[in-house]
Amino acid sequence: MIRKWLGLFFALTLAVVVAGCGSEEPPAAPTDPNVGGYPGKIAPDFTLTTMSGQTVTLSELRGQRIFLNFWASWCPPCKKEMPDLQQMSRDYEGKVVVYGVNATSEDTVEKAQELVGRLALTFPHLMDVEGTVKRDYRALSLPVSVTIGPDGRVIDRYDGQLSHEQMKAMFDRLTLAP
Template identity: 35%
Template sequence: MSMKKWLAIIILFSFFAYMLWEHMTERQTIATGIHVGMKAPDFSLQTTDGQMVQLSQLRGKAVIVNFWATWCPPCRAEMPDMQKFYERYDQQVEILAVNVMVRDSQEKVREFIKEYHLTFPVVLDVDGHVMKQYDIQPIPTSFIIDRQGIIREKQIGPMSYEQMVQYVEKWGK
C-alpha cells in the first residue's frame, strides 16, 4: 500500500475514534445530571429574613422545590396557585421557593412576597450554586420530592393548583 493510502486510513480511523469518544462522553454527561428517581441533592439557603433552610431537614414531608424569579411572567402566574395549595396542604407538603437572583435583589423578592402574600419559605440562591446543582435552564422549574428525599417529578414551566394536588396525592402520602 502506498503512503497516501496509509495516511488516509490513519486519518479516517482517528476521525471515527474521536467521534466515538465524543458520543460516549456526551452520553455519560447526560446520565449524570439530576433526574427523577435519584436522591435530591441537599442544599442550605437563607430566607429574606436571614433564616437558614436546609432541604434535608424537611425530610418526612413531601417537598416542592420551585425555582423562580420576580421578573418571570410564568413564575408570577403560578404563585397564587402555589399559595392556595400551601394553605390547603401545608401539613403534608412543604414548598421551598428558590429565587434564582438573576436580575433580582433581596428588596424585589421581599416586595414580591408581600404582593403575593406568600407564607411558604422563599430562599435566595444568591450565587446561583443551587441553580447549577439542579441544572436549571428555563424557569419556573419545580421538583417534587417524596418523604424519603427522592425526586419523583420534574415540572418545567408553571404548575397549576390541580397539578400540585395530583402530585401530592401521588407522592405526598
C-alpha cells in the same frame, strides 16, 4: 413577503413564550449520576437562607415531603402560578413543606421581597444568591417545580408554568410517596 416575515416573527414569539423565562447559563456537568433534580434521583443537598433569615438545609428535612418552586420576580409564568402555590401550601399544610427558591443570582433581594409581599405569600422563600442550587437542579428556565419524597429522592419535576390541575396532581402524588 410581509406575510412570511410576520409568520416568522409570530413563530419566534410563540417559541419564547412556550419556553418560559430562560437563562443563558449552561447546565453544570453531572458529578454523580445518582444525584440530580430529576425523578428517581437523590435531590441535590443545599443550605440556603430564607428571606426572614432562617437557614434551611435540605438533608435536615429528610422524612418530610418537600415541594420546591424555582422562580424570579421578572418571570411572568412564575408570577402567574404563585397564587395556586400559595393555596396549595395552605391546603397541604402539615403534609407537604413548600419552599420557593428565588433565583437571586438573576434577580434582586428587593424585587423578590416586593413580589412576595404584594402577592401575600406566606410560605418560605429561599434566596439562591450564588445560583448554585438552580445550577444543581438544572433549572435552565423558570419556573421549575420539583417534589422530593421522605427518602430524599425526586418524585416529580415540571419545567414551566403549572396549571392548577397539574400542581394539584404533583401535590397528590407527593402525599402518596412512601
